[in-house]
Amino acid sequence: MTRIWTAIAAVTMGTALGSAALAGDVRIMWYSDGNEGEVMEDLVARFRADHPEINLTLENVAYQVIKEQLPIQLAAGEGPDIARITDLKKEAPHFLDLTPYLRDPDYWRENFGAQLDWMRPDRTDIIPGFMTQLTLTGGFANATLFEQAGVPLPGPEATWDEWVEAAARVAESQQLEAAIAIDRSGHRITGPMISEGAKLIGEDGMPAPLDDAARGFLTKLIGWTEDGRNLRDVWVSAAGATYRPAADEFINATVPYYYAGSWQVANLSATVGDAFDWVATGSPCGVAGCTGIPGGAALVAIRSTPNPEEVATVMEWFAQEDIVREFSERTLFLPAHKAVVEKGGLDFQTDDENARAALNAFVAATGQLTEEAQRIPAWTPASDVYAALAKRLGEAMAGELSTEDALARIDSDIAEAMTAAAQ
Amino acid sequence: MSLGARVGAAATAPLRALAAALDPAMRGWQRLAGRGGMIGLFLLPNLAIFTIFVLVPIGLNVAYSMTGGAQVFLADRPFVGGEQYARLLECENHLRPRTCRDDTFWTAVWNTARFVVLQVGLMTGAALVTALILNRSLPAKGFWRAVFFFPVLLSPVVVGLIWRWILQRQGLANLVMVEGGLEPVNWLVDRFWAFAAAVGVSVWAHLGFYALILLAGLQAIPKDLYEAAEMDGTRPWRVFRRITLPLLTPNLAVVVVLALIRAVQIFDEAYVLTGGGPGTATMFLTQYIYETGFASPVRNPGLAAAASILMAGVLVVLTLLRLSRQRRAAQR
Numbered sequence: 001m002t003r004i005w006t007a008i009a010a011v012t013m014g015t016a017l018g019s020a021a022l023a024g025d026v027r028i029m030w031y032s033d034g035n036e037g038e039v040m041e042d043l044v045a046r047f048r049a050d051h052p053e054i055n056l057t058l059e060n061v062a063y064q065v066i067k068e069q070l071p072i073q074l075a076a077g078e079g080p081d082i083a084r085i086t087d088l089k090k091e092a093p094h095f096l097d098l099t100p101y102l103r104d105p106d107y108w109r110e111n112f113g114a115q116l117d118w119m120r121p122d123r124t125d126i127i128p129g130f131m132t133q134l135t136l137t138g139g140f141a142n143a144t145l146f147e148q149a150g151v152p153l154p155g156p157e158a159t160w161d162e163w164v165e166a167a168a169r170v171a172e173s174q175q176l177e178a179a180i181a182i183d184r185s186g187h188r189i190t191g192p193m194i195s196e197g198a199k200l201i202g203e204d205g206m207p208a209p210l211d212d213a214a215r216g217f218l219t220k221l222i223g224w225t226e227d228g229r230n231l232r233d234v235w236v237s238a239a240g241a242t243y244r245p246a247a248d249e250f251i252n253a254t255v256p257y258y259y260a261g262s263w264q265v266a267n268l269s270a271t272v273g274d275a276f277d278w279v280a281t282g283s284p285c286g287v288a289g290c291t292g293i294p295g296g297a298a299l300v301a302i303r304s305t306p307n308p309e310e311v312a313t314v315m316e317w318f319a320q321e322d323i324v325r326e327f328s329e330r331t332l333f334l335p336a337h338k339a340v341v342e343k344g345g346l347d348f349q350t351d352d353e354n355a356r357a358a359l360n361a362f363v364a365a366t367g368q369l370t371e372e373a374q375r376i377p378a379w380t381p382a383s384d385v386y387a388a389l390a391k392r393l394g395e396a397m398a399g400e401l402s403t404e405d406a407l408a409r410i411d412s413d414i415a416e417a418m419t420a421a422a423q
Numbered sequence: 424m425s426l427g428a429r430v431g432a433a434a435t436a437p438l439r440a441l442a443a444a445l446d447p448a449m450r451g452w453q454r455l456a457g458r459g460g461m462i463g464l465f466l467l468p469n470l471a472i473f474t475i476f477v478l479v480p481i482g483l484n485v486a487y488s489m490t491g492g493a494q495v496f497l498a499d500r501p502f503v504g505g506e507q508y509a510r511l512l513e514c515e516n517h518l519r520p521r522t523c524r525d526d527t528f529w530t531a532v533w534n535t536a537r538f539v540v541l542q543v544g545l546m547t548g549a550a551l552v553t554a555l556i557l558n559r560s561l562p563a564k565g566f567w568r569a570v571f572f573f574p575v576l577l578s579p580v581v582v583g584l585i586w587r588w589i590l591q592r593q594g595l596a597n598l599v600m601v602e603g604g605l606e607p608v609n610w611l612v613d614r615f616w617a618f619a620a621a622v623g624v625s626v627w628a629h630l631g632f633y634a635l636i637l638l639a640g641l642q643a644i645p646k647d648l649y650e651a652a653e654m655d656g657t658r659p660w661r662v663f664r665r666i667t668l669p670l671l672t673p674n675l676a677v678v679v680v681l682a683l684i685r686a687v688q689i690f691d692e693a694y695v696l697t698g699g700g701p702g703t704a705t706m707f708l709t710q711y712i713y714e715t716g717f718a719s720p721v722r723n724p725g726l727a728a729a730a731s732i733l734m735a736g737v738l739v740v741l742t743l744l745r746l747s748r749q750r751r752a753a754q755r
Contacts, residue, residue: 068718075495087720177592233592233612239699239706240527240714241721252593383720391527398614398702405521417721423492423501 025055026310029070029080031063034266036331043327047317054310067243074302081305082314084132086297088119089380095119095128096301101312102127108319111338118377119298129300130319133333136362137191137261137292138283140268144276145256149173160192160284167257168229177254178231181246184238184394186386188259191293193217194372195286200385201372207381207414215407218393225397231255236398241387261292262362266332269355280358282365291373292365296336332359381418388413487728495724507729528730530703531711538707539686541622546682547675549630554637572631582628583695590620611697614704621693621705628692629685633678640674680745687738708734
């Protein structure tokens with residue numbers, strides 16, 4: 001009888017151990033916009049050679065998985081040990097404080113300190129990870145189409161109206177589908193609203209009701225969609241807060257102007273090739289500035305990991321100065337590492353002059369950031385505001401809501417979200 | 424004893440040993456609990472599975488629907504009573520969704536209602552016609568049956584993707600139209616066409632399954648009835664109305680009930696095909712529940728649970744109505 005019970009216990013233990021993460025196992029959940037997945041595969045292989053005691057696996061997933069499935073996994077105390085995330089502030093409560101496991105926490109504070117607040121829960125000083133890239137929202141113009149249409153590219157101080165008007169002339173001349181396309185995302189239109197003078201953050205740190213500047217830009221955007229200058233498909237072809245990129249429309253030369261951000265540089269470089277010349281334009285201007293929204297993706301440690309020491313070892317390896325430099329040069333991403341930025345001399349590994357020029361344009365555009373825009377990445381309610389904007393603007397552009405009703409619904413949706421978040 | 428009997432006896436020996444070992448306990452239980460107790464004992468395994476996988480989740484769903492916040496674990500969520508139901512039901516005029524506090528929910532409700540009426544009607548009609556055609560002596564009958572049944576084998580996501588590629592602005596449908604000298608149509612961005620596409624694709628994807636049910640019913644109708652009608656010189660339409668349709672009614676009832684339940688639950692193909700757009704033109708109840716509970720950056724599991732309870736209530740009512748009609752028909 002004792003033997004039977006021993007056998008049952010052994011089988012049970014074996015099953016339990018087989019299904020749980022073993023000591024030394026570290027899993028990274030990773031998404032890619034461009035070639036960074038391939039670069040990471042290569043870096044992970046080198047890490048394994050340096051640290052054979054740690055079984056590091058890279059799980060490549062779609063961005064949709066990071067947006068929709070990972071938050072549920074994190075809330076349920078499941079998920080990977082490390083993840084590449086963009087919705088940093090919202091998920092910050094699920095991040096691990098690496099401080100006690102790091103050999104040199106000051107290295108992290110010194111080199112990544114400027115963005116640590118973006119990924120920390122409010123009023124804490126934890127070190128949960130580091131930015132794999134800094135991003136900035138901004139526009140891209142198809143220089144070839146502008147040239148063919150005989151329309152000069154608007155200058156660096158050009159307003160949104162001037163860009164839309166110029167792009168509309170190109171679209172008409174070249175018989176294109178529309179003048180401009182903007183990703184279906186509240187994040188993308190936040191910079192333009194702030195450029196027009198909108199104050200999204202109230203004095204109490206909570207979302208302020210849409211002011212005249214915000215309402216003015218949103219009204220214009222709906223108008224551009226109704227008259228066909230903003231490509232309707234992108235915003236209308238989904239419901240709710242669903243994210244829809246418009247990159248393919250620009251790559252297919254359906255529109256001469258595309259507003260997205262610096263993370264698209266590698267993608268455009270790889271997919272456009274020499275089909276046409278393209279330029280990064282920074283953000284068009286409004287009365288209050290020409291700002292984009294800074295942000296990016298961070299590699300963060302997840303609190304539920306059973307192997308925090310191994311996770312810290314992995315994070316330290318990837319946060320090394322030379323690794324960050326190599327990652328940026330190979331992926332064409334703007335680095336967030338202070339020493340890498342200060343030493344300069346990044347040798348972006350591309351023969352594409354369009355991409356090199358675009359990266360320089362985005363670096364230059366960082367000097368245009370307004371104070372309000374710089375507060376956004378560390379502002380917890382930002383994702384609630386983005387969701388309401390995408391949902392209601394999509395409905396207004398589809399003709400289901402009047403502009404006034406859409407703007408009123410944006411305010412009430414944000415208020416409902418704040419009430420729910422407070423519960 | 425023959426070889427077969429010896430093999431049989433050897434194969435069932437472990438079962439007989441088990442039965443013998445359990446027999447005293449079973450007899451004891453029967454003496455104690457009687458015949459009813461024995462029935463209960465035999466039902467226990469099924470009841471346990473039903474409880475774990477159906478009753479407990481229903482109970483949890485009801486519990487979630489009475490909580491607020493975005494936390495996942497029930498214990499972390501504050502009790503809010505019927506607030507989520509009140510939010511869903513609060514409306515100036517339920518026929519005009521935009522006057523409701525949660526306008527998206529009511530938009531989804533009415534979209535689903537329209538979808539159900541159109542899809543179930545079209546599906547039943549198309550499945551009946553298909554079954555009638557496939558029941559005739561056609562050349563390569565097996566091939567044609569396979570053709571109609573093939574879409575049923577496809578994953579709904581694959582169905583949605585295929586039709587998305589066909590119907591998108593630069594898709595196959597527009598290519599053919601332009602080649603034919605017609606103006607292209609932005610199928611998935613036009614409210615009317617996007618809804619029509621959602622209905623049409625759903626019918627295309629499931630038609631084969633329902634046609635098969637009706638085909639089985641048609642083949643079960645005794646041939647001599649048709650022979651007698653033919654001898655009487657009855658016209659085909661009258662044969663269909665007086666013989667085929669009445670004898671096919673039980674199968675048609677099954678088709679309608681199954682199609683109805685499936686239509687109310689519409690999600691996968693439509694979600695991949697249109698994403699709920701344009702605007703909210705093809706936003707159906709299940710998508711509303713999914714987005715509210717899981718996909719939106721502003722997750723509200725309590726609201727999603729309340730919406731799913733209301734949806735389940737509608738399904739129960741529909742099923743009961745259908746069953747009572749069927750019962751009344753059977754009594755007549």
